[in-house]
Amino acid sequence: MNVLKSAAVVAALGFCGAAYSVDxxxxxxxxxxxxxxGLSGVKIDYDVVPGPKGDHVHVYVDGEQxxxxxxxxxxxxxxxxxxxxxxxCVRVVDKGHTPVGLEKCVQVVAGNVPAMGY
Amino acid sequence: xxxxxxxxxxxxxVHNFGAVAATAGAATAxxxxxxxxxxxxxxxxWLVLSGWAAQAASGATFGAISYITFGRLPDIHGIAVAxxxxxxxxxxxxxxxxxxxxxxxxxxxxxxxxxxWTALVAFAATALCAAAFxxxxx
Numbered sequence: 001m002n003v004l005k006s007a008a009v010v011a012a013l014g015f016c017g018a019a020y021s022v023d024x025x026x027x028x029x030x031x032x033x034x035x036x037x038g039l040s041g042v043k044i045d046y047d048v049v050p051g052p053k054g055d056h057v058h059v060y061v062d063g064e065q066x067x068x069x070x071x072x073x074x075x076x077x078x079x080x081x082x083x084x085x086x087x088x089c090v091r092v093v094d095k096g097h098t099p100v101g102l103e104k105c106v107q108v109v110a111g112n113v114p115a116m117g118y
Numbered sequence: 119x120x121x122x123x124x125x126x127x128x129x130x131x132v133h134n135f136g137a138v139a140a141t142a143g144a145a146t147a148x149x150x151x152x153x154x155x156x157x158x159x160x161x162x163x164w165l166v167l168s169g170w171a172a173q174a175a176s177g178a179t180f181g182a183i184s185y186i187t188f189g190r191l192p193d194i195h196g197i198a199v200a201x202x203x204x205x206x207x208x209x210x211x212x213x214x215x216x217x218x219x220x221x222x223x224x225x226x227x228x229x230x231x232x233x234x235w236t237a238l239v240a241f242a243a244t245a246l247c248a249a250a251f252x253x254x255x256x
Binding site for chain 2: 006009053059064065068091094095098099100
């Protein structure tokens with residue numbers, strides 16, 4: 001009887017694990033965490049492995065959706081940022097646009113970045 | 119086959135048939151029935167009422183499937199939110215008017231009944247257009 005109970009508990013835990021496990025990943029290769037960026041044309045380079053339930057990605061700037069991307073690897077350019085700290089996120093969503101629990105965020109500091117060279 | 123996708127698909131079937139019932143029922147009653155066809159129009163009013171009920175229930179179920187699966191509602195914004203609100207408004211108006219028709223049509227003038235069907239066609243057509251924007255601007 002105890003064996004049966006243990007098996008039931010293990011099965012239940014396994015089921016829960018299967019139901020809530022999230023396979024996949026989101027990588028933001030640029031900008032780096034804490035990077036200083038310009039006030040316009042900020043390019044986010046990302047690479048997504050969507051997992052079994054993911055379909056496409058949404059991009060967020062400070063929690064507001066800025067874009068919808070069907071490509072799982074590529075870049076998205078944020079047109080304008082105000083000076084100061086901002087959070088840029090890439091979130092995997094399903095076919096019905098519901099977040100599946102996979103996301104990556106980076107904080108950046110926007111400001112006037114001096115031109116390169118002399 | 120993913121259970122979550124299957125749930126979305128089956129719910130979409132109900133949603134689509136609801137749209138067909140609401141639109142075709144209203145259009146048939148408005149244009150394809152003789153003025154004295156009282157009983158056929160009442161049957162069509164029931165069909166339209168059921169169509170709007172199916173639309174509302176399946177629309178809410180889309181959100182419920184997302185919430186049950188991921189603990190979140192769909193992440194839509196801008197035009198998509200406006201389109202969703204328009205669809206909800208059409209469903210409320212379509213359901214209410216078709217219910218009102220069933221309750222009160224016997225005391226309405228012919229012109230009033232015609233206006234009701236015209237309005238029901240307009241609600242259905244508006245909801246169909248909004249659905250397209252909801253789909254592609256999400």
